[in-house]
Amino acid sequence: MLKFxxxxxxxxxxxxxxxxxILFWMHIRLTEFDAERLVRDYLYFTGSIVRGNFGISTGSKxxxxxxxxxxxxxxxxxxxxxxxxxxxxxxxxxxxxGLNHHSVFLKGVTAVLRLTTSFPVFWLGxxxxxxxxxxxxxxxxxxxxxxxxxxxxxxxxxxxxxLLTMDPENIKSMxxxxxxxxxxxxFMPATQFYLLARRxxxxxxxxxxxxxxxxxxxSQFFLARKHIFLNIIPSILPKIKIILCNLFSATILxxxxxxxxxxxxxxxxxxxxxxxxxxxxxxxxLAIIFLLTNTLIDIMGEVFFPEKRRxxxxx
Amino acid sequence: xxxxxYDKVLSDRQIFWHFYKKSTAxxxxxxxxxxxLTVIFVIPYFVNMDPYTQDITKRLLPPxxxxxxxxxxxxxxxxFGRDFxxxxxxxxxxxISYAFLATISAAVAGIALGIMTGIDRHHxxxxxxxxxxxxxxxxxxxxxxxxxxxxxxxxxPHTALAIAISLLPRFIHTTYNAVKHEIxxxxxKANNLDGSSYxxxxxECIVPNILSVITINFWxxxxxxxxxxxxxxxxxxxxxxxxxxxxSMLISGMDLIYIGNSKAIIPGIAIGITIAAISQVGHxxxxxxxxxxxxxx
Numbered sequence: 001m002l003k004f005x006x007x008x009x010x011x012x013x014x015x016x017x018x019x020x021x022i023l024f025w026m027h028i029r030l031t032e033f034d035a036e037r038l039v040r041d042y043l044y045f046t047g048s049i050v051r052g053n054f055g056i057s058t059g060s061k062x063x064x065x066x067x068x069x070x071x072x073x074x075x076x077x078x079x080x081x082x083x084x085x086x087x088x089x090x091x092x093x094x095x096x097x098g099l100n101h102h103s104v105f106l107k108g109v110t111a112v113l114r115l116t117t118s119f120p121v122f123w124l125g126x127x128x129x130x131x132x133x134x135x136x137x138x139x140x141x142x143x144x145x146x147x148x149x150x151x152x153x154x155x156x157x158x159x160x161x162x163l164l165t166m167d168p169e170n171i172k173s174m175x176x177x178x179x180x181x182x183x184x185x186x187f188m189p190a191t192q193f194y195l196l197a198r199r200x201x202x203x204x205x206x207x208x209x210x211x212x213x214x215x216x217x218x219s220q221f222f223l224a225r226k227h228i229f230l231n232i233i234p235s236i237l238p239k240i241k242i243i244l245c246n247l248f249s250a251t252i253l254x255x256x257x258x259x260x261x262x263x264x265x266x267x268x269x270x271x272x273x274x275x276x277x278x279x280x281x282x283x284x285x286l287a288i289i290f291l292l293t294n295t296l297i298d299i300m301g302e303v304f305f306p307e308k309r310r311x312x313x314x315x
Numbered sequence: 316x317x318x319x320x321y322d323k324v325l326s327d328r329q330i331f332w333h334f335y336k337k338s339t340a341x342x343x344x345x346x347x348x349x350x351x352l353t354v355i356f357v358i359p360y361f362v363n364m365d366p367y368t369q370d371i372t373k374r375l376l377p378p379x380x381x382x383x384x385x386x387x388x389x390x391x392x393x394x395f396g397r398d399f400x401x402x403x404x405x406x407x408x409x410x411i412s413y414a415f416l417a418t419i420s421a422a423v424a425g426i427a428l429g430i431m432t433g434i435d436r437h438h439x440x441x442x443x444x445x446x447x448x449x450x451x452x453x454x455x456x457x458x459x460x461x462x463x464x465x466x467x468x469x470x471x472p473h474t475a476l477a478i479a480i481s482l483l484p485r486f487i488h489t490t491y492n493a494v495k496h497e498i499x500x501x502x503x504k505a506n507n508l509d510g511s512s513y514x515x516x517x518x519e520c521i522v523p524n525i526l527s528v529i530t531i532n533f534w535x536x537x538x539x540x541x542x543x544x545x546x547x548x549x550x551x552x553x554x555x556x557x558x559x560x561x562x563s564m565l566i567s568g569m570d571l572i573y574i575g576n577s578k579a580i581i582p583g584i585a586i587g588i589t590i591a592a593i594s595q596v597g598h599x600x601x602x603x604x605x606x607x608x609x610x611x612x
Contacts, residue, residue: 011446018447119587122549126569249455253546268550271465287454
C-alpha cells in the first residue's frame with residue numbers, strides 16, 4: 001500500500017512538472033525566445049506561481065490572487081452542492097432500480113433520464129429560467145444573492161458568508177438563488193450515478209448472499225442499506241473522477257447562464273480580453289485541484305478496497 | 316432471418332443486425348440518426364438553401380405553423396432575416412462534421428499511443444507517456460478549449476483541435492487497458508515465439524481483438540464531442556459570424572428568447588436529439604459487441 005501511494009505521488013509530481021512546462025510555454029510564447037536564460041526563467045516562474053504570486057490582472061488591475069479568492073469558492077460551493085445532491089438522489093434511485101429491474105415504471109424513468117442528459121446543460125438552464133423564473137416567478141433569474149442584501153466578503157462562498165451574517169433575509173435570498181443552478185447542474189451527474197448504481201446493484205443482487213437474505217425475508221430497504229450500498233461503492237468510486245470533471249465543465253456553462261459570479265465568468269471574460277495572468281492562474285489552480293482530487297480518490301480506493309486495485313486503477 | 320434455414324451460413328453483419336434489432340430503443344436511435352444525417356448532409360445538395368442572404372424586411376418571422384409565418388421560410392427567419400431552416404441544416408453540418416473530425420483524429424492518435432504504451436515492456440517509459448496526458452484528463456474539457464483558443468484564435472478548426480486534445484487521454488487509457496488485458500494471453504506469446512514483429516503482432520492480433528472496446532469508446536467520445544462543440548459555440552469561441560453552428564445559433568436565439576422563443580428552442584432540441592441518437596446507437600453497438608461478457612442493463 002505504501003509503495004502504491006509513493007508511486008501515485010511520484011506520478012503526481014511528474015504531472016505537476018508537465019503542467020508547469022505548459023504554463024511556462026503559455027507565459028513566454030509572445031516574448032522573444034532566449035535559450036540561455038530559459039532554465040532560469042522557468043525556475044523563477046515556477047517558484048513564483050507555487051508561492052501564489054500570480055501577477056496582476058490586466059482587466060481589473062487587481063492582484064490575481066485577490067480575484068481568485070473571490071471567484072473560486074463560489075464555483076466550489078456550486079460543485080459541492082450539486083455533487084452531494086446528485087450522489088444522494090442518483091445512488092438511492094439507482095439501487096431501487098437495480099433491485100426492481102423488471103419494473104416498467106423504472107425502465108421509463110431510465111429512458112427519460114437518458115434523454116434529458118442528452119440535452120446541453122446551458123439550454124436546460126435557460127429553459128428552466130424561462131419556466132420557473134420568468135413564467136412562474138418562483139425563483140430569481142440570475143446572480144447569487146439579491147442586491148438588497150448586504151453580505152460582507154469573508155470566505156467568498158455566498159453560502160457560508162450569508163450564514164455568518166445570521167440574517168434570515170440574507171439566508172432566504174441566498175437559498176432562493178442557489179436552488180435552480182444546483183438542480184440544473186445535478187441532472188447529468190445524477191443520471192451517471194443512477195446508471196452506475198443500477199448496473200452495480202443489479203450485478204450484486206444476483207449473488208448468493210443477496211438471494212440468501214431475500215429468502216430469509218429481509219425487506220428491500222434493509223437489503224439496500226446493509227448489503228448493497230457498501231458493495232457498490234468500489235464500482236462507483238473510480239468513476240467519480242470523470243463525473244467531477246464533467247461536472248466542472250458544466251459548471252462553467254451554468255455560471256454563464258445564471259450569471260453566477262464564479263470562475264466560469266471569470267475565465268470567459270479573461271479569454272475575451274486575452275488576460276493572460278488570469279488564464280494561467282485559473283488553469284494552474286483548477287488543474288491542481290483536479291489532480292489532487294484524482295490522486296486522493298485513487299489512494300482512497302487503494303486503502304479501502306485493495307482487492308480492486310488491479311482492475312480499477314491500472315497504474 | 317430464420318433459424319430453420321440451416322443451409323445458409325450467416326455473415327458477421329447479419330449476426331450483428333440480428334442481435335441489434337432485438338432492442339427497439341436502439342433501432343429507433345439508428346433510424347433517427349440516419350434521418351438526421353440524411354437531412355443534414357444530403358438535402359442541401361438537392362434543395363437550394365441559402366443560409367447567408369439577409370432580408371431586412373422579413374426579420375424574425377415565426378415558424379410557418381404559427382400565425383404570421385410564411386411557408387417560404389419553414390422555421391421562420393432570424394434577427395437578420397436569414398432563413399432559419401437553412402441555417403439549422405448548415406449549422407448541423409458544421410457541428411457534426413467538426414465533432415466527427417475531432418473524434419476520429421483523437422481516436423487515431425489515442426489508439427496508436429495506447430497500443431505503443433501497452434506493448435512496451437519498459438514500464439517507466441510507458442507510464443511516463445501515459446501519465447503526461449493525465450493533466451489533460453484531470454482538466455475539464457472546457458478549460459482545455461479555453462487554453463487552445465486563447466493561444467490560437469477562436470475558429471471552428473481550432474475548437475475541433477482542442478476537443479481532439481481533450482478526448483485523447485480517454486482513448487489512450489481505454490486502449491492501454493484493453494491491450495494489457497489482451498497481451499498476457501497465450502496466442503500472443505505463441506505469435507511472439509514464432510517471430511512476429513511488433514507491427515504484425517499489433518495489426519493481426521491485438522487490433523482485431525480490442526476493436527469492440529475501441530468502437531464503444533468512439534461512439535461515447537463522438538457524443539461528447541458534439542456536446543462540447545456546441546458548448547464552445549455557446550460561449551462564442553467556436554464558429555464566428557456569419558458561419559452557422561448549433562451552439563452559436565443557440566446563443567443568438569437566447570438573446571431573443573422573449574421575442575421569439577422558437578429561435579432558442581429549435582437548436583437546443585436539434586442538439587439534444589442528435590446526441591441522444593448517437594449515444595443510443597453507441598449503446599446498442601456496445602450491447603451487441605460485448606454480448607456474453609457483460610450484462611447491459
